[in-house]
């Protein structure tokens with residue numbers, strides 16, 4: 001017997017970052033939007049915990065106990081006095097270390113899959129709090145759709161979305177470390193007065209009405225400057241996407257993936273082709289949003 005869960009990637013349509021907190025995290029107004037690029041996590045009984053991974057970037061995924069899917073299985077098992085004796089297979093389609101929350105998707109996916117495999121029927125609220133123990137972005141991978149994340153991003157308020165948005169993701173060579181990007185944000189902001197992060201009313205309105213042009217005007221990412229200063233070549237990718245007709249482009253979360261909003265699916269395909277032939281990224285993918293959160297298949 002095995003259980004498979006599909007879990008989505010995300011793009012941050014707004015990432016407002018406050019000052020560093022005493023615990024090392026930053027308060028956020030993090031507007032998440034789930035996009036239709038998915039990892040699939042399959043769990044099956046085994047003699048002991050084991051992780052395998054397939055997909056184009058599988059070689060970059062740790063297969064030891066640091067894998068977020070393994071940590072999720074261990075956390076849920078410990079909560080119930082069980083042994084995490086499962087084989088977890090990750091079929092990975094989400095770019096690794098790209099600012100698209102692929103590890104978080106696998107953490108939420110493994111949690112949901114193990115819950116079903118072990119017949120635990122854990123209440124949703126408890127699953128969400130286990131997700132928050134695994135990482136700031138993990139609760140959103142469970143919820144999907146669109147949501148405002150406050151605190152360190154783990155306290156979610158679901159948001160209405162009035163239509164489909166069409167994206168192109170330019171995948172960079174190599175990843176960027178999330179802690180390194182936040183540390184660079186702190187260095188660049190040193191001495192400045194950092195306001196408390198707030199969601200943009202105009203952006204929430206654009207999501208609610210499904211207006212791509214209005215969303216394009218309001219996209220923002222306070223980590224972009226830090227990501228670009230660590231990886232200056234990303235500004236060429238942003239220019240190439242805009243020259244190809246994107247309504248707007250920005251760094252996805254901590255990067256280095258860049259995200260471009262397109263008018264419609266046809267425009268998205270044309271922008272992806274132009275980005276690939278520009279030579280400013282490793283590859284480019286199209287995906288629509290919103291997408292559902294982690295779901296048993």
Ligand SMILES: C[C@@](CO)(OP(=O)(O)O)[C@H](O)COP(=O)(O)OP(=O)(O)OC[C@H]1O[C@@H](n2ccc(N)nc2=O)[C@H](O)[C@@H]1O
Pocket residue numbers: 012015024025026027028030098099100101102104134135136137138151152153178179182252253254255
């Ligand atoms: C930047 C964002 C935007 O959604 O995601 P990515 O773009 O990396 O996917 C998130 O804030 C990343 O969330 P996640 O990757 O879950 O981070 P965590 O594991 O909780 O924390 C990793 C490290 O990132 C930094 N961190 C994370 C969240 C936060 N609100 N403030 C922080 O300063 C801390 O240095 C922390 O030790």
Ligand SMILES: Nc1ncnc2c1ncn2[C@@H]1O[C@H](COP(=O)(O)OP(=O)(O)O)[C@@H](O)[C@H]1O
Pocket residue numbers: 060061062066067068069090095096097098099100101102103104106107175176178254255
């Ligand atoms: N299941 C997983 N998939 C990918 N990376 C993982 C996973 N578990 C742990 N990691 C580690 O987390 C780091 C960040 O990966 P990922 O979640 O893909 O990117 P991001 O945090 O930029 O969204 C990776 O470099 C890797 O070391």
